[in-house]
Amino acid sequence: MCYHISLEDKKQVEGMKKPIKSEVEFVPKFHFNGFDKPMIPVVSIRTPDVVSLYRWRLVPEWVGKEGEWKANTLNARNDELFEKPAYKSYWTNRCLVLCTGFFEPHTPAGTSQTHSWYIRPAAGGLFMLGGIFTHWQNQYTFSIITTDAGPHMAAVHNEGERMPLILDGPEAEAWLSPQLTQAEMKALMVPYADESxxxxxxxxxxxxxARKDTNCPEVLLEHPSGSRLNEGGTLSLF
Structure with a gap:
């Protein structure tokens, strides 16, 4: 799953060298909670030359009142995308969701605790996460696609073993191609190849x-325990 992301500096979006075009101003945060339905920068297939702001939580066009729509559509599973009623009409509405990192829960073995883990590009910069969107009542709403986790990410998100679809380079470019077929899209919706x-x-x-305000710089700092992910996907303390 991917319900929590970071995008803490507007300059990081401006580094895309695409103008931000939106009726509302983008407000960066150290922690965006998807359940707050925030406005997030995306690059979409409909306007690939600009950065737009879409609202997180996909609402199908046939929904009359959002309060009547109870489904959790912050994420769309890759294995449900072409069959589930909430998503199947929108596979051609693709976008890249911009963020500097995302948070996932980890449950230590033999406990009922939940630890918070953060994943970002090792070289810095932005992630581009594969998403789909709708145009619902004069606003655009989106869902982040998730896939099975690779070995490293499965060690972190050890109960759900899911991760967001991370795209870069040719794969990100292909995601925004109007000519992309369902078969080609399925081939892109796989765990991130290079977890190093x-x-x-x-x-x-x-x-x-939800009762704790973690939109603060400290949320991106390493925990005092020093827990990290080792080569091979094991967790360690040092």
Missing amino acids: RLKTYRVMDGVFN
Whole structure:
């Protein structure tokens, strides 16, 4: 799953060298909680030359009142995308969701605790996450696609073993191609190939607690325990 992301500096979006075109101003955050339905920068197939702001939580066009729509559509599973009623009409509405990192829960073996872990590009910069969108009641809404986790990410998100679809280079470019077929799209919706390019570490507790305000610089800092992900996908303390 991917319900929590970071995008803490507007300059990082401006580094895309695409103008931000939106009726509302983008407000960066250290922690965006998807359940707040925030406005997030995306590059979409409909306007690939600009950065737009779409609202996180896909609402199908046939929904009359959002309060009547109870489904959790912050994420769309890759294995449900072409069959599930909420998503199947929108596979051609593709976008790249911009963020500097995302948070995932980890449950230590033999406990009921939940630790917060953060994943960002090892070299810095932005992730581009594959998404789909709708045009619902004069606004654009989106969902982040998730896939099975690779070995490293499965060690972190050890209960769900899912991760967001990370795209870069030719894969990101292909995602925004109008000519992309369903078969080609399925081939792109796979675990991230090179997990050595991910920096993964434990951060402060409480990221997934809606009653706790974790929109602060400290949320991106390594936890005092020093928990990190080792080569081979094992967790360690040092």
